[in-house]
Amino acid sequence: MEDNNLNKENKDNKKGIGRRDVLKSLATLPVAGALLYGAFKKKQLEHYKHSELLKTLSLDTGPVEAPSIVEKRNGDTSTLRVGIIGTGGRGLYLMRSLGFIQPLWIDEWTESARINKQDTRIEMYRQMEDLNVAITGISDVFTVHRDAGLEASSNLYRAGTNGKRGEPAKVYKHYKDLLASDDIDAVVIATPDHWHADMIIDAAKAGKHIYAEKPLSLTVEETYAIERAVKENNVVFQLGHQNRQIESHLKAREVVKKNILGKITMVETFTNRNSPWGAWVYDIHPETTPQNVDWKQFLGSAPDHPFSAERFFRWRCWWDYSTGLTGDLFTHEYDVINQVLDVGIPDTASASGGIYYWKDGREVPDVLHVSYEFQKLDMNLLYSATLANSQHRKKTFFGHDAYMELDNDLVVYADRDSTRFKTAIEDGVIPTHSPMITHVPGRGSIDAISSPTEQYFAQRGLLYTYRGGQQVDTAHLHVKEWINAIRHGSPVSCGIKESVEEAITAHMGTVSYRNQKKVFWDRDKKEIVFG
Amino acid sequence: MNKPNYARPQLILLVALRVAIGWHLMYEGVVKIFQPAWSSYGYLMDSKGWFSGLFQNMAANPDLLSVVDFLNVWGLTLIGFAMITGLFSRVAKIGAMVMLLFYFVAHPPLMMADYIFPGEGSYLWVNKNLIELLAVAVLFVFPTGHIIGIDRLIYNYRKK
Numbered sequence: 001m002e003d004n005n006l007n008k009e010n011k012d013n014k015k016g017i018g019r020r021d022v023l024k025s026l027a028t029l030p031v032a033g034a035l036l037y038g039a040f041k042k043k044q045l046e047h048y049k050h051s052e053l054l055k056t057l058s059l060d061t062g063p064v065e066a067p068s069i070v071e072k073r074n075g076d077t078s079t080l081r082v083g084i085i086g087t088g089g090r091g092l093y094l095m096r097s098l099g100f101i102q103p104l105w106i107d108e109w110t111e112s113a114r115i116n117k118q119d120t121r122i123e124m125y126r127q128m129e130d131l132n133v134a135i136t137g138i139s140d141v142f143t144v145h146r147d148a149g150l151e152a153s154s155n156l157y158r159a160g161t162n163g164k165r166g167e168p169a170k171v172y173k174h175y176k177d178l179l180a181s182d183d184i185d186a187v188v189i190a191t192p193d194h195w196h197a198d199m200i201i202d203a204a205k206a207g208k209h210i211y212a213e214k215p216l217s218l219t220v221e222e223t224y225a226i227e228r229a230v231k232e233n234n235v236v237f238q239l240g241h242q243n244r245q246i247e248s249h250l251k252a253r254e255v256v257k258k259n260i261l262g263k264i265t266m267v268e269t270f271t272n273r274n275s276p277w278g279a280w281v282y283d284i285h286p287e288t289t290p291q292n293v294d295w296k297q298f299l300g301s302a303p304d305h306p307f308s309a310e311r312f313f314r315w316r317c318w319w320d321y322s323t324g325l326t327g328d329l330f331t332h333e334y335d336v337i338n339q340v341l342d343v344g345i346p347d348t349a350s351a352s353g354g355i356y357y358w359k360d361g362r363e364v365p366d367v368l369h370v371s372y373e374f375q376k377l378d379m380n381l382l383y384s385a386t387l388a389n390s391q392h393r394k395k396t397f398f399g400h401d402a403y404m405e406l407d408n409d410l411v412v413y414a415d416r417d418s419t420r421f422k423t424a425i426e427d428g429v430i431p432t433h434s435p436m437i438t439h440v441p442g443r444g445s446i447d448a449i450s451s452p453t454e455q456y457f458a459q460r461g462l463l464y465t466y467r468g469g470q471q472v473d474t475a476h477l478h479v480k481e482w483i484n485a486i487r488h489g490s491p492v493s494c495g496i497k498e499s500v501e502e503a504i505t506a507h508m509g510t511v512s513y514r515n516q517k518k519v520f521w522d523r524d525k526k527e528i529v530f531g
Numbered sequence: 532m533n534k535p536n537y538a539r540p541q542l543i544l545l546v547a548l549r550v551a552i553g554w555h556l557m558y559e560g561v562v563k564i565f566q567p568a569w570s571s572y573g574y575l576m577d578s579k580g581w582f583s584g585l586f587q588n589m590a591a592n593p594d595l596l597s598v599v600d601f602l603n604v605w606g607l608t609l610i611g612f613a614m615i616t617g618l619f620s621r622v623a624k625i626g627a628m629v630m631l632l633f634y635f636v637a638h639p640p641l642m643m644a645d646y647i648f649p650g651e652g653s654y655l656w657v658n659k660n661l662i663e664l665l666a667v668a669v670l671f672v673f674p675t676g677h678i679i680g681i682d683r684l685i686y687n688y689r690k691k
Contacts, residue, residue: 027679
C-alpha cells in the first residue's frame with residue numbers, strides 16, 4: 001500500500017502540470033479562506049456586542065470627551081513675575097514645573113536616560129512648554145534651600161551644571177519683604193502648613209496672585225479668614241491639588257454624569273505608605289545649624305520651642321505645624337472625590353486611629369480611619385490610611401449598578417445585581433467578571449470594552465500604548481492653569497471654593513480624631529460642633 | 532535538492548502540521564490588523580533575559596516601533612498564509628523561524644523571569660514558542676509544499 005502511494009507521488013512528480021497538480025496545489029487554499037471567514041465572523045460578533053454595550057451605557061450618543069485640560073489662548077504674552085516663598089523640596093518642584101530647574105537635575109536625568117532608554121524625564125522636561133515666567137524673588141528660612149532656589153531661578157535655559165545661566169532672583173530674608181516688592185505679580189507658597197494662612201492672607205492683601213500648596217489651613221477660623229482675603233482682594237487663587245489635571249479623574253466625572261454607576265452610596269479612599277520618607281521622617285540636611293535656619297521666622301505663630309532640626313525637617317509629625325494624615329494625605333484623596341462628585345462639605349465625621357508603628361516621638365497618627373456622612377447625597381465616604389504598609393488600594397466608588405476603581409487609570413465593573421443592566425447582563429452583553437468600561441492614560445476617550453486582551457490590560461491598569469498619549473507633568477498643567485487664569489481670566493479648577501471644602505472636611509477628621517468624638521458641621525454658623 | 536517522498540500518513544500529518552502552524556500565525560496577524568490600536572510596545576518593554584535591552588530600545592523608539600509593529604502584523608499574516616497554502620514555503624518557514632526565535636528570546640522562560648504578560652502554562656527554558664520553532668524546523672527539512680501546495684505548480688512548471 002505504501003509502495004503504491006510512493007509510486008503515485010513519483011508519477012505525479014514526473015507528469016508536469018496537470019489537473020491533479022492543480023487540485024493538489026490548491027488543496028489547502030480553502031483553509032486560508034475559512035480562516036478569513038472565521039476571523040470576520042468573530043470580529044462581527046465582537047462589534048455587535050460592543051455596540052450593544054455602548055447603547056446600554058448610553059455612550060453611543062456621542063464621544064465622551066472631557067473638556068480640554070488647560071485652555072490654550074493667544075493674547076497677553078507679557079512675562080509674569082513670580083516670587084517663591086519656600087524653596088525646600090516642594091518649592092523647588094514647583095519651580096521646576098514653572099520651567100526653572102536646578103542644573104543638577106538636568107545632569108542626573110541626562111545620565112539616567114543614557115543608561116536607561118525608558119527614562120524619558122529629560123525628554124519630557126525639554127519639551128515642557130515655556131510659560132513665559134520670570135522668577136524675580138525668593139524667600140526661605142534655610143540658607144541651603146534659599147541657595148538652591150536661587151540657582152534654579154537663574155537657570156533660564158534648562159541647562160546642566162556647565163550650562164549658560166541668566167540673572168538670578170532677588171533674595172528676601174522675610175517673606176513680607178518679598179510681598180512688598182513691586183516687581184512681583186504672583187507668588188507660589190510652598191511652606192509648612194502652619195504658615196499657609198498668614199502668607200496667603202498677606203499675599204492677597206498685597207494684591208499678589210497666589211498658588212498655595214495644600215492643605216489650605218490648620219483651622220476652621222484660618223480657612224474663612226483666607227477665603228475673605230482672597231475674595232476681597234480679587235486675586236487669582238489656586239490650591240496645589242494637581243490631581244485636578246489628571247485625565248482619568250476628568251473621565252471619571254463623565255462616567256458619573258452619565259449615571260453609569262447608578263446611585264452611589266459609598267466611596268472608599270486610601271493612603272498606604274511604608275517607608276520613613278512616606279511617614280514624613282525626611283532626611284535632616286547635614287549642614288543644618290541654628291545659624292543657617294531662621295528658626296524664629298519658621299515658628300511664626302506656632303508655640304515657642306527651642307531650635308530642633310528634627311522639627312524643622314519633619315514638621316508634619318507635630319500638631320503645631322501640621323494636621324498629619326488628614327491635612328497632608330487625605331486632602332489629596334478628598335479633592336479627587338470632590339472633583340468627581342462635587343460632594344462639598346460633609347455633615348459628620350468620625351475618626352479613629354493612633355500611633356501604632358512610628359513611635360518616634362511624633363504626635364500625629366500613623367494609622368487612621370475617618371468615616372464621613374453626606375446626608376443630602378445619601379453617601380458615606382471612608383478614608384483608610386496606614387503608614388506601615390505599602391499595599392496600593394484604589395479609590396473605589398460603589399453604585400447600585402456598577403463600581404468604579406479610579407487611579408491614573410479608570411475601570412468600571414457592572415454589579416451583578418444591577419437593576420439597570422439586568423437584561424444586558426443576562427444577554428451576555430455586559431460582563432460582570434471583567435471590566436465594562438475603561439480609560440487608560442494615553443487613550444483619548446473612555447470606552448466600553450469587549451475584547452479579552454483589552455480586558456486583561458484594563459484589569460491590571462496596564463498602559464495599552466504610550467504612542468498616542470503624551471506624558472505631561474500634572475503640576476506643570478496645574479500652574480499653567482493658574483497662570484492662564486491670571487492672564488486671561490479663565491477659571492482655575494481648585495480655587496477658593498474647592499479649597500475651603502477641602503480644608504473644612506480635613507479639619508472635621510482632625511477634630512474628631514483629636515477629641516475621640518463624632519463631629520458635626522454646622523452649616524449656618526460655619527463651625528465644627530460635637531453632637 | 533532532491534524532494535523527499537512520503538508515505539500517505541506521513542504526508543497527511545506533515546501537511547496538517549504545516550497548515551495548523553500557518554493558521555496560528557496568520558490568525559495572530561489578522562487579529563492585529565483588526566485592532567488598529569495594537570502595538571508590540573508592552574510585549575517588548577516586558578522583555579527579559581539576554582536581549583531585553585535590544586527589545587526595549589526598539590519599543591522606546593517610536594519610528595522603529597512602527598516598523599516592528601508593521602513587520603509583525605504583516606509578517607505573521609503573510610507567513611501564515613504562505614504556510615497554509617504551501618506558497619514559497621521554504622522562505623515562509625525561514626521567516627516563521629526567525630519570528631519565533633525573536634518571540635522566544637524576547638520572553639525566554641528563565642528561572643528568574645517574571646512577566647507581566649502571563650503564559651497560559653508552566654514553562655522552564657522550553658516554551659511553546661520554542662516548540663513551534665522546532666516544529667517549523669522539522670517542516671523545513673521535511674517539505675510538503677511541492678506536493679500539497681501552490682509550490683507544486685511552481686516546482687512542476689520549473690521542472691517542465
